[in-house]
Amino acid sequence: MVDLFRLCRYICDTEYVFNSTVIVREQDSMILPELPASLIEKWDRPAPRYTSYPTAPHFEPAFPQARHKAWLAALGGALPPGDAVSLYIHIPFCAKLCTYCGCHTRIVNDYSPAQTYTDALLSEIESVTQTTGHGLPVAHIHFGGGTPTFLRNDDLSAILEKLRASFSVRDDAEIAMEIDPRTIAPDRAARLAEMGVNRISFGIQDFDPQVQNAINRIQSRESVEALMTAFRDAGISGVNFDLMYGLPAQTPQTIRETIETSVALGPTRFAVFGYAHVPWFKKHQSVLERYHLPGAAERYELFRIASMELADRGFVPVGMDHFARPEDPLVAAQRTGRLRRNFQGYTTDSATTLLGFGTSSISALPQGYVQNTPDINAYQTTTIKDDLPTLRGRALSAADRLRGAKIEALMCRFETDLTGLTTQEQQDIESRLAPVIADGFARIEKNGQALLIRIPDRGRPFVRLVCMTLDAYYEDAPARHARAV
Ligand SMILES: C[S@@+](CC[C@H](N)C(=O)[O-])C[C@H]1O[C@@H](n2cnc3c(N)ncnc32)[C@H](O)[C@@H]1O
Numbered sequence: 153m154v155d156l157f158r159l160c161r162y163i164c165d166t167e168y169v170f171n172s173t174v175i176v177r178e179q180d181s182m183i184l185p186e187l188p189a190s191l192i193e194k195w196d197r198p199a200p201r202y203t204s205y206p207t208a209p210h211f212e213p214a215f216p217q218a219r220h221k222a223w224l225a226a227l228g229g230a231l232p233p234g235d236a237v238s239l240y241i242h243i244p245f246c247a248k249l250c251t252y253c254g255c256h257t258r259i260v261n262d263y264s265p266a267q268t269y270t271d272a273l274l275s276e277i278e279s280v281t282q283t284t285g286h287g288l289p290v291a292h293i294h295f296g297g298g299t300p301t302f303l304r305n306d307d308l309s310a311i312l313e314k315l316r317a318s319f320s321v322r323d324d325a326e327i328a329m330e331i332d333p334r335t336i337a338p339d340r341a342a343r344l345a346e347m348g349v350n351r352i353s354f355g356i357q358d359f360d361p362q363v364q365n366a367i368n369r370i371q372s373r374e375s376v377e378a379l380m381t382a383f384r385d386a387g388i389s390g391v392n393f394d395l396m397y398g399l400p401a402q403t404p405q406t407i408r409e410t411i412e413t414s415v416a417l418g419p420t421r422f423a424v425f426g427y428a429h430v431p432w433f434k435k436h437q438s439v440l441e442r443y444h445l446p447g448a449a450e451r452y453e454l455f456r457i458a459s460m461e462l463a464d465r466g467f468v469p470v471g472m473d474h475f476a477r478p479e480d481p482l483v484a485a486q487r488t489g490r491l492r493r494n495f496q497g498y499t500t501d502s503a504t505t506l507l508g509f510g511t512s513s514i515s516a517l518p519q520g521y522v523q524n525t526p527d528i529n530a531y532q533t534t535t536i537k538d539d540l541p542t543l544r545g546r547a548l549s550a551a552d553r554l555r556g557a558k559i560e561a562l563m564c565r566f567e568t569d570l571t572g573l574t575t576q577e578q579q580d581i582e583s584r585l586a587p588v589i590a591d592g593f594a595r596i597e598k599n600g601q602a603l604l605i606r607i608p609d610r611g612r613p614f615v616r617l618v619c620m621t622l623d624a625y626y627e628d629a630p631a632r633h634a635r636a637v
């Protein structure tokens with residue numbers, strides 16, 4: 153019965169409906185079939201997450217600070233009328249290490265480093281806006297980490313006040329914050345809402361006690377429930393839950409139970425991330441190797457089950473790994489072709505310029521990308537002197553922009569055309585894509601002169617493999633990226 157129900161829901165796949173202004177694409181369903189383990193293992197290879205193109209490993213080291221400054225100085229004049237910039241603020245502190253963590257963060261036991269860091273952030277905001285000119289319009293602010301709520305209310309409030317004094321933050325701006333539910337008291341919800349926070353994301357990962365034990369992250373359903381009530385009472389109902397698959401001790405049963413518990417708590421969105429095991433980059437992850445880490449076929453099955461369980465409970469798949477309630481703005485963005493992907497993942501944010509503040513943050517400027525140093529001491533000594541904490545960067549060529557737009561279209565809409573690429577480039581992509589097509593994860597169609605790449609439902613979890621065929625910089629460099637599946 154359940155399978156028949158699923159089949160009816162999944163069968164409508166992808167179709168186009170026209171309304172007066174835009175092409176509306178229905179992607180409210182996806183069929184993820186069971187696949188032979190040998191097929192999944194064949195495609196189990198390192199792949200970038202394509203939150204930018206070129207991807208961060210291809211940024212130039214020692215990017216000149218003067219160039220960063222010149223790009224910022226040109227920003228005011230480069231912004232099309234009516235457009236806004238988005239802001240990302242990175243807070244690199246946590247109270248306790250989750251052993252799977254791949255984020256730029258530091259575990260601290262007392263508050264003084266966070267105080268010093270807040271002062272450095274305020275200096276950075278001042279230096280950047282001295283250069284760009286004050287009052288650039290802002291429609292989205294995202295606080296990520298680490299754990300932004302590691303900062304006390306007064307420090308978060310000082311940062312938001314500084315942003316409001318330095319930019320023209322729109323009244324209806326989305327102000328989103330990542331929150332570790334283990335380390336925040338419910339009574340902070342009202343104060344965060346007062347500051348203007350109107351969207352939150354909880355790191356949940358998994359509710360199973362054995363999994364939580366293995367990853368050193370114990371949190372109860374009851375504690376998350378109390379927080380959900382507090383944030384709802386404070387007027388914040390746009391809540392995302394981050395879940396993960398591929399962790400030690402996870403089984404189809406534990407994933408089903410985690411989804412059931414999570415959905416009952418009432419979030420409007422889920423991000424279901426594959427655990428990125430990169431111990432050459434994050435040494436602490438090697439402690440997880442004493443457990444059985446699910447292999448590629450098990451990971452695929454865990455994701456397949458999570459997506460079916462979410463679909464059965466009315467969540468719409470968005471992009472590669474997000475799921476949202478039909479009324480969530482992310483679903484509307486997908487349906488109208490306005491879904492975007494930036495360094496924070498899938499977003500409704502249409503701004504093409506992102507200013508990143510804090511350690512390791514990346515800015516997307518009209519001329520290219522610039523990344524701040526991830527080293528907290530270097531960041532602080534530089535910003536306190538009113539210098540920019542520039543580390544790496546990359547100017548974008550016309551070819552980068554063309555390929556980047558096509559890769560983003562694949563990641564967001566599961567299709568792209570190859571218009572603008574030379575015949576030779578199109579042939580190269582076609583030949584690299586041939587094995588992916590042979591296994592049914594992509595199709596090539598001809599639309600007049602243009603070649604179209606389409607990814608059917610069964611190819612969606614493998615979309616990054618398709619993007620790799622358009623990536624002019626990708627080499628087989630296993631140490632650089634996590635697995636594709
Ligand atoms: C900055 S954390 C979220 C906020 C807060 N620090 C917390 O953990 O609750 C961002 C998210 O990244 C994901 N994440 C962290 N390490 C990861 C890894 N190695 N592989 C995949 N996802 C990871 C987790 O789902 C986590 O919730």
Ligand code: SF4
Pocket residue numbers: 245246247248249250253254255257297298299332355
């Ligand atoms: S997952 Fe979140 S709370 Fe855990 S160490 Fe990483 S950033 Fe900190």
